[in-house]
Amino acid sequence: xxxxxxxxxxxxxxxxxxxxxxxxxxxxxxxxxxxxxxxxxxxxxxxxxxxxxxxxxxxxxxxxxxxxxxxxxxxxxxxxxxxxxxxxxxxxxxxxxxxxxxxxxxxxxxxxxxxxxxxxxxxxxxxxxxxxxxxxxxxxxxxxxxxxxxxxxxxxxxxxxxxxxxxxxxxxxxxxxxxxxxxxxxxxxxxxxxxxxxxxxxxxxxxxxxxxxxxxxxxxxxxxxxxxxxxxxxxxxxxxxxxxxxxxxxxxxxxxxxxxxxxxxxxxxxxxxxxxxxxxxxxxxxxxxxxxxxxxxxxxxxxxxxxxxxxxxxxxxxxxxxxxxxxxxxxxxxxxxxxxxxxxxxxxxxxxxxxxxxxxxxxxxxxxxxxxxxxxxxxxxxxxxxxxxxxxxxxxxxxxxxxxxxxxxxxxxxxxxxxxxxxxxxxxxxxxxxxxxxxxxxxxxxxxxxxxxxxxxxxxxxxxxxxxxxxxxxxxxxxxxxxxxxxxxxxxxxxxxxxxxxxxxxxxxxxxxxxxxxxxxxxxxxxxxxxxxxxxxxxxxxxxxxxxxxxxxxxxxxxxxxxxxxxxxxxxxxxx
Amino acid sequence: xxxxxxxxxxxxxxxxxxxxxxxxxxxxxxxxxxxxxxxxxxxxxxxxxxxxxxxxxxxxxxxxxxxxxxxxxxxxxxxxxxxxxxxxxxxxxxxxxxxxxxxxxxxxxxxxxxxxxxxxxxxxxxxxxxxxxxxxxxxxxxxxxxxxxxxxxxxxxxxxxxxxxxxxxxxxxxxxxxxxxxxxxxxxxxxxxxxxxxxxxxxxxxxxxxxxxxxxxxxxxxxxxxxxxxxxxxxxxxxxxxxxxxxxxxxxxxxxxxxxxxxxxxxxxxxxxxxxxxxxxxxxxxxxxxxxxxxxxxxxxxxxxxxxxxxxxxxxxxxxxxxxxx
Numbered sequence: 001x002x003x004x005x006x007x008x009x010x011x012x013x014x015x016x017x018x019x020x021x022x023x024x025x026x027x028x029x030x031x032x033x034x035x036x037x038x039x040x041x042x043x044x045x046x047x048x049x050x051x052x053x054x055x056x057x058x059x060x061x062x063x064x065x066x067x068x069x070x071x072x073x074x075x076x077x078x079x080x081x082x083x084x085x086x087x088x089x090x091x092x093x094x095x096x097x098x099x100x101x102x103x104x105x106x107x108x109x110x111x112x113x114x115x116x117x118x119x120x121x122x123x124x125x126x127x128x129x130x131x132x133x134x135x136x137x138x139x140x141x142x143x144x145x146x147x148x149x150x151x152x153x154x155x156x157x158x159x160x161x162x163x164x165x166x167x168x169x170x171x172x173x174x175x176x177x178x179x180x181x182x183x184x185x186x187x188x189x190x191x192x193x194x195x196x197x198x199x200x201x202x203x204x205x206x207x208x209x210x211x212x213x214x215x216x217x218x219x220x221x222x223x224x225x226x227x228x229x230x231x232x233x234x235x236x237x238x239x240x241x242x243x244x245x246x247x248x249x250x251x252x253x254x255x256x257x258x259x260x261x262x263x264x265x266x267x268x269x270x271x272x273x274x275x276x277x278x279x280x281x282x283x284x285x286x287x288x289x290x291x292x293x294x295x296x297x298x299x300x301x302x303x304x305x306x307x308x309x310x311x312x313x314x315x316x317x318x319x320x321x322x323x324x325x326x327x328x329x330x331x332x333x334x335x336x337x338x339x340x341x342x343x344x345x346x347x348x349x350x351x352x353x354x355x356x357x358x359x360x361x362x363x364x365x366x367x368x369x370x371x372x373x374x375x376x377x378x379x380x381x382x383x384x385x386x387x388x389x390x391x392x393x394x395x396x397x398x399x400x401x402x403x404x405x406x407x408x409x410x411x412x413x414x415x416x417x418x419x420x421x422x423x424x425x426x427x428x429x430x431x432x433x434x435x436x437x438x439x440x441x442x443x444x445x446x447x448x449x450x451x452x453x454x455x456x457x458x459x460x461x462x463x464x465x466x467x468x469x470x471x472x473x474x475x476x477x478x479x480x481x482x483x484x485x486x487x488x489x490x491x492x493x494x495x496x497x498x499x500x501x502x503x504x505x506x507x508x509x510x511x512x513x514x515x516x517x518x519x520x521x522x523x524x525x526x527x528x529x530x531x532x533x534x535x536x537x538x539x540x541x542x543x544x545x546x547x548x549x550x551x552x553x554x555x556x557x558x559x560x561x562x563x564x565x566x567x568x569x570x571x572x573x574x575x576x
Numbered sequence: 577x578x579x580x581x582x583x584x585x586x587x588x589x590x591x592x593x594x595x596x597x598x599x600x601x602x603x604x605x606x607x608x609x610x611x612x613x614x615x616x617x618x619x620x621x622x623x624x625x626x627x628x629x630x631x632x633x634x635x636x637x638x639x640x641x642x643x644x645x646x647x648x649x650x651x652x653x654x655x656x657x658x659x660x661x662x663x664x665x666x667x668x669x670x671x672x673x674x675x676x677x678x679x680x681x682x683x684x685x686x687x688x689x690x691x692x693x694x695x696x697x698x699x700x701x702x703x704x705x706x707x708x709x710x711x712x713x714x715x716x717x718x719x720x721x722x723x724x725x726x727x728x729x730x731x732x733x734x735x736x737x738x739x740x741x742x743x744x745x746x747x748x749x750x751x752x753x754x755x756x757x758x759x760x761x762x763x764x765x766x767x768x769x770x771x772x773x774x775x776x777x778x779x780x781x782x783x784x785x786x787x788x789x790x791x792x793x794x795x796x797x798x799x800x801x802x803x804x805x806x807x808x809x810x811x812x813x814x815x816x817x818x819x820x821x822x823x824x825x826x827x828x829x830x831x832x833x834x835x836x837x838x839x840x841x842x843x844x845x846x847x848x849x850x851x852x853x854x855x856x857x858x859x860x861x862x863x864x865x866x867x868x869x870x871x872x873x874x875x876x877x878x879x880x881x882x883x884x885x886x887x888x889x890x891x892x893x894x895x896x897x898x899x900x901x902x
Contacts, residue, residue, distance in 0.1 A: 227591070
């Protein structure tokens with residue numbers, strides 16, 4: 001006789017052996033005992049929870065000749081033949097491979113024959129969700145009023161695929177996922193019966209991996225037996241499932257809590273070397289962190305017990321802040337998803353760990369929140385020196401050159417409206433407005449620091465003109481007036497920048513970056529020759545006031561540079 | 577054809593399969609799951625041969641008897657293969673399996689069905705197999721192979737003994753490359769590290785052209801850091817000429833920036849993929865900050881996604897490179 005897998009060998013044969021579905025077995029037992037059995041049942045629930053088994057036990061109970069209470073005896077002829085699957089009165093139909101209307105017509109024809117031995121003819125229609133809609137409809141009338149000797153039991157994992165008309169004709173029983181504790185109990189029974197020694201930790205692992213399906217659990221136990229012989233250790237189960245020990249998960253969660261990216265990446269390398277499946281690790285990690293989160297929210301919950309000892313779980317959970325933990329769970333869950341579709345899952349995981357360790361690199365709300373806090377912190381330290389400088393310095397007189405620069409562009413219409421506006425805006429911000437000079441708080445250094453950012457924004461918003469500004473530098477700042485330097489000779493750039501529209505935009509841009517109302521003037525700066533960089537531009541200030549060259553050739557030369565070449569007379573002749 | 581004990585890596589899996597045959601605990605359904613190119617089918621064939629062999633030695637096939645030679649020639653009458661016809665495994669193919677399953681084996685003690693890429697079964701086909709997979713006729717063994725077990729129905733999964741093939745550890749890969757493919761130690765090492773644990777990919781990486789491409793990708797990354805938009809667009813044009821090559825360039829760029837990130841965070845050379853240019857990695861890693869590297873890798877991933885969804889290669893590359901030059 002060939003070997004039978006544990007889940008087939010240990011298929012329950014009585015109601016009492018069916019585990020974790022008391023709400024169903026009790027109802028069925030009472031119905032059988034009272035002789036009030038229905039004519040159509042629907043068993044639904046996830047895989048490995050006992051639907052087919054319950055159907056078979058019910059069939060036996062109904063046809064058994066020596067029933068004790070509601071339980072079948074498993075020793076009379078009827079029970080034996082049903083157990084072997086050769087009973088004529090119990091028909092087990094695979095609806096997934098016989099799903100057409102013809103098969104159902106066949107069933108309707110034969111259902112009228114009375115049973116040969118037992119009291120009932122029982123049809124077990126498994127995987128019933130795969131019937132075609134015509135087949136379902138062909139079944140309706142029979143299902144509603146079958147012959148008195150017929151009972152139909154439908155079993156499926158996907159009850160939502162059945163038409164309402166089918167559902168309303170059946171007594172429906174929902175099979176629950178089996179709790180880890182129940183799975184462990186059953187595993188112990190099976191292990192004892194098959195003379196297998198299994199470690200407690202190994203049982204816990206199997207229960208966790210089975211995820212509520214007893215068949216999965218027994219499959220894993222079977223593999224364990226093939227792997228480790230009669231003595232099954234937690235290590236065996238780990239290597240079968242490709243999972244990692246709980247302490248690796250604990251270590252990783254510690255690194256994540258402490259933000260130690262380097263250590264986390266090293267642990268990943270370690271796992272890779274051991275040949276662990278990183279995708280599985282990501283899933284485990286998500287599950288582990290979720291258990292931590294649940295433990296944190298509701299310390300009494302038992303979510304953590306399948307992972308590790310409760311005390312250790314609580315200690316791990318205490319390392320995290322609640323939002324931080326939620327964020328990390330979120331990152332890991334998404335990572336597991338992403339890894340499925342990636343050719344380089346290792347990189348996806350590493351990236352996610354870096355993200356999880358540094359809240360600042362993420363994009364979700366939680367990490368934005370963390371970034372915002374950091375910015376606020378910085379802002380506090382920034383504003384203080386600003387106030388100080390304002391107190392120390394007297395109200396400055398406007399720089400001569402700024403006036404000069406403003407001369408060439410509509411100075412009278414621009415200036416008066418800006419002043420009151422500026423006041424209004426700044427009054428809301430600081431009391432310092434009373435003095436009429438809040439402008440002092442931005443120094444040239446600060447502007448220089450942020451200059452890259454200004455140019456970046458410019459490039460994003462006004463790509464066509466941005467190249468003109470690429471070589472500019474901020475020269476002088478005072479009272480929210482800024483002098484921007486163009487390199488010597490870049491007349492075109494300067495003139496473009498000086499156009500009203502562009503200038504307005506640039507002022508507004510500065511306002512957005514540094515706050516307040518800005519005025520801008522443009523001028524040239526000399527590169528190295530001017531001894532001190534600060535002074536160079538000031539001396540060079542009068543440059544725009546140079547008289548514009550009169551001749552067209554000189555004008556071209558001024559705008560584009562270059563030199564004049566005299567063409568030879570000979571060429572002149574040949575050319576023209 | 578290899579024996580079970582000659583399989584590269586997967587020592588534990590091999591051990592448990594050998595025990596299975598030796599102790600007569602052969603289950604009726606197995607699922608061999610794991611990334612492409614790690615040896616699922618090789619193992620499945622070796623296992624099938626051990627199961628069919630007339631005089632197995634210590635759970636492994638003898639390799640001499642008629643059965644073994646027939647399996648090697650792929651003409652054993654009790655060894656069936658099911659594979660996608662077109663883009664999926666259809667219900668009719670599975671019905672064909674169900675039709676032959678109840679018969680006795682012709683000559684060996686067992687009938688073996690190997691289902692390649694079983695995740696490509698249509699929903700109907702998979703459901704059709706369920707009942708038979710749970711309680712097949714005596715002496716029938718199903719071996720399902722799948723690179724994406726997550727796409728299989730959970731009802732299928734729970735009926736099988738699931739054997740997870742993992743990426744091969746670097747040391748096993750190196751050994752395998754040297755023993756079976758005649759590579760030198762140095763080459764084998766580079767290929768193994770770059771392959772991400774797949775023997776198939778390692779063999780591609782070991783071929784000469786791949787090395788060249790890798791160097792080009794690194795140069796590209798270096799240039800992108802410094803050049804302006806015009807050069808970037810020009811490079812995008814050059815790189816995007818061939819879509820297959822473009823995709824592999826993206827992979828290499830990902831590896832490269834990943835190395836920079838890892839080096840930045842840990843400062844350890846052993847963790848790198850590109851072991852032959854540690855000094856360059858060290859130099860380059862200083863030029864970026866962590867957030868930027870994360871952003872870059874994500875950007876490259878997004879571009880790859882777009883290309884796989886049939887975006888215009890050149891446009892996608894231009895967009896990517898313009899991102900990278902900032």
